[in-house]
Amino acid sequence: MSGLNASLGYFLACVIFAASFRALLRKWPRFSFMLEFASSFMLVGCWLEVQTIVEVGQWAGGLGPDVTVTILFVLLLTHGIICGGASGNPNLVLLKFLQLEATTLPTLLAVAAQFLGAHLALLAAAFYWGLELTDMHMIKNLMARQCSSSLLVSLLQGFFTECVCALIFHLVHLSVRRRSALIRVPLIAVLLTFLSQIASGYTSAYVNPSLAYGLTFHCPGFTLKEYAVVYWLGPITGMMLALILYMGHIPRIFARNLLYFQKTRFRVPKGDKGEKKKM
Template identity: 40%
Template sequence: MAGLNVSLAFFFLVVGVCQVLRRISKRFLSPGAYGCLARELAGSLQLCMSCLELRMLLEVGPWGGGFGPDVVLTLLFLLFVLHGASFDGASANPTVSLQEFLLESSFSATIAKLLAQGAGMGMGWAVTKLYWSWELTHFHLIQNLMASECSSSIHTSLHHAAFVEGTCSFLFHLVLLKLQQSHPMYRVPALAMTVTLLTYIAGPFTGAFFNPALATAATFHCSGSSFWDYVQVYWLGPLAGMLAALLLYQGNIPRLFQKNLLYSQKSKYKIPKARVAAAHAEGDEARQKRKGEKSNTEPHA
């Protein structure tokens, strides 16, 4: 239990440091630079360090600490609630940034977000490795012994793994699109619950990352799968899932297809039937009047 307490202190420290980084950046940077760079950098750093520590607890905890996956899943839900409340609008997820680009974001802002996410994930991986090297708990000692021979998170066939990651991404983005206009009080716990359920179901097959940057930092360096295998599962799978969710929700993929491919275009305003009938009656009366005027103007024999 002492090792779990150290991990809990680590989570709070990471969130606190990243929150200080966000406040300082918001004060000294322009809104555009803060939104595209500092906010995404801090969010990616926070997400990567938290998820790496959680992943360590999931792998070592059952036999090194005597607690099961239920503890890790509970922590995952609480952490994603905390992330949603503290991220200040950052996604820390390349597929979310690409979705924003397809909807409304500019190309330069999207590139800046992707670079910041990559830098944040890389920094998070390096700092977490340094933290583990201090071996503050027996969990970290075991993790350091395992780190040199870490294995791939893909525990199924390649096509099935890509399908699993794509399906997770599809469901996550569908919920995200559905709740994008909702109040944070409802949106944050709903997204946290979605991530927790998807991790519980898909975790044994692929680790359930459905975040290309996080997967790159967490598992690309492990042996057991080639780089191209990782790309197919953890990059192309989530990207395809995001596009499918956007297509289902919007009926098209903006910037790629202007025409609605799934749903017929309906008028935003409904006209009452009585008003429609009155308009038809007025039209018939006007036609009759014009016909009468035409017959009166015709020359008589």
């Protein structure tokens, strides 16, 4: 249990950092895009520790799959509550841009902040593992440079897996984004946990380019371009397909509705009706 207690302390530290950073930025609304930095830092930092429990905890700390699934769900639920509108997901920022809900500069700044948060979370996690507070973290520290890639299939299978999972995720997100947070946040947390478990033998279904960058891009086995095809191009393709299926078009690219045709309604003037009756 000492390993789990250390992990819970680490999770709590990440949550406190994100919440404090969020409260601090309320005084500087111009830097609101940095909320994405805190959101990405918390998500990647905590998920790295979940990944550690999955890889090492089962035989070094006696932590089974039920523990990791529960921790992952609680992590995603807490992230949704603490970070609010800051998703930590470049795809969701790009989605707003494609829907004409955001302009170019804020979109670029938010995406850059997300990748910066992911990179710093990776460095923070490596420092935490280096402390070797438990046997689990000591083993993880030894394995850090030779980590296991989350991509366990071919590039084509990986691209297809991330694309389909992103398609499902964004269709659900588009359907519930206007709903109350009491419904939206738990539903998204359950969906992401489910997708992660279903695709654990393929790509882990991160459906988040900055999350994938922090969790698996530094692992050997594939090149940066190959990882980008699966974890960046795959989710973006799935997101654009979801937008087309949901709205019928992508507003930023073209206005014409490709799927849904609206019937035009013609109103006949009253004068014309009167003339028809006389005839």
